[in-house]
Amino acid sequence: MTLMDLPGCERDIRAVAIGGSAGASGVLREILAGLTRAFPAPIAVVQHLHPDDRGLLVENLGRAMRIPVVEVQDKMPARPGQVHVAPADYHMMVERDGAFALSVDDPVQWSRPSLDVFFLSAAKVWRSGLLAIVLSGANEDGAAGLRAVRLRGGMAVVQDPATARFPKMPLAAMTQAGLGGGMSPGQIAVLLERLERRGRSGRSG
Amino acid sequence: MSDGVLDIEGIEINLLLEAIFQRYGYDFRDYARASVERRLAQFLADSGCGTFSEVTARVLREPQFFHQVVPYFSISVTSLFRDPFIYLALREKVVPLLRTWPHFKVWHAGCATGEEVYSMAIMLREEGIFERARLYATDISQPALETGKTGIYPLDILKKGSAAYQKAGGRGSLSDHYHARYEAAVMDAAFARQITFARHNLAMDKSFGEMQMIVCRNVLIYFNQDLQNLVLQLFLESLDHGGFLCLGDKETLTFSSVADSFVAVDEKARIYKKRVRR
């Protein structure tokens, strides 16, 4: 699949949800590196972390990125031009008013936060305005969620399994969401940068 | 699946929550919606019902069926010395002030099965002020409270708790505070004299009396902002001047209506102090 064939690239993206597990944190850095606070939509990141991780991912990302990166607290509003990272050991969801909600309910797919949990709630709130991306990982979390995103008209993308250090997660997501292929980290970066440019020209024009 | 169908499900959930409230007086209408939808979806799958309308019909007519739904609203996930570092902050910044009171009361609102209360009791005992404390442990879940009251836990809970106890600044060994029997552990009976377990619904019930400290961790995340504000207002009214409020690790007063009534004692540990008004 080339970038030009990307379905829905012309539609309005109201939010971006990115999920990853083993082998994804480097990819995250790569795909977010080109973005700034001018990015026209909120970005939410659900990355499987060690339960004792106390904001390390946020710190590392924050230092390396131009776009602001924050760790989500309960009821924090989703803001455009900002990356919101789910805290370790909590499930993250989003409410219809666009504020994040957390829970300590049991892990899903052995994971907390779980991609499935976030994608399902995000699909309900942002519907066709959601772009959801599944990156490298060694389990199947995110597959059911990505399917829900597509069912509600959202745009679903997976990291090309051939480029993933752990292909199981993007592969499962690709299959369950019924996608024909994936994108390399470089292509995902370009897609996001294009969304930012389009948002900018949209605002000035 | 079209958006229309999804809206129907939203309406069905509203009606179910309304039915529960009108029929049984349990008010879940202002619980955080995303969590409610997740848990009810789980219940729907477990119940064998096809739609939420079917659930509502049965809930209205079958109290037994209703009692199967309730546990889905009070999932009591907890542990001993959860977020150990907060106990370090409590020892350093709160205990010195508690010492200045001849007697003090602590309210654990949403105490689940009691681990949080025993953790506090152990810490206070090690600081030498447990005898002056009265701990009130409340929750909406009766089964959870029963567990707390017995003070009996499976040994693996204590094993996991032991590592957390050390990180929480424990002075000795966690086993100084319980007795192991086969596969279970019983918390030291001396704790029971100072701890009262009681049922209390934060969404409906009134104040629990004047407190020097209120601990409410990982409960407010299950409420929407309106209900959070109401409960925080209740806490504000229940706190003595200069009293302490402890929230969960990712809970903050920032987005609430009472933010100005408290000052942070330790923002990272989510420990706040009620402002003294002139």
Ligand SMILES: C[S@@+](CC[C@H](N)C(=O)[O-])C[C@H]1O[C@@H](n2cnc3c(N)ncnc32)[C@H](O)[C@@H]1O
């Ligand atoms: C996740 S547990 C938190 C336990 C403990 N505070 C901790 O942080 O480890 C949430 C608890 O809140 C209780 N709860 C839910 N709704 C409540 C209400 N309206 N009033 C009182 N407790 C409630 C649940 O029954 C459950 O035990």
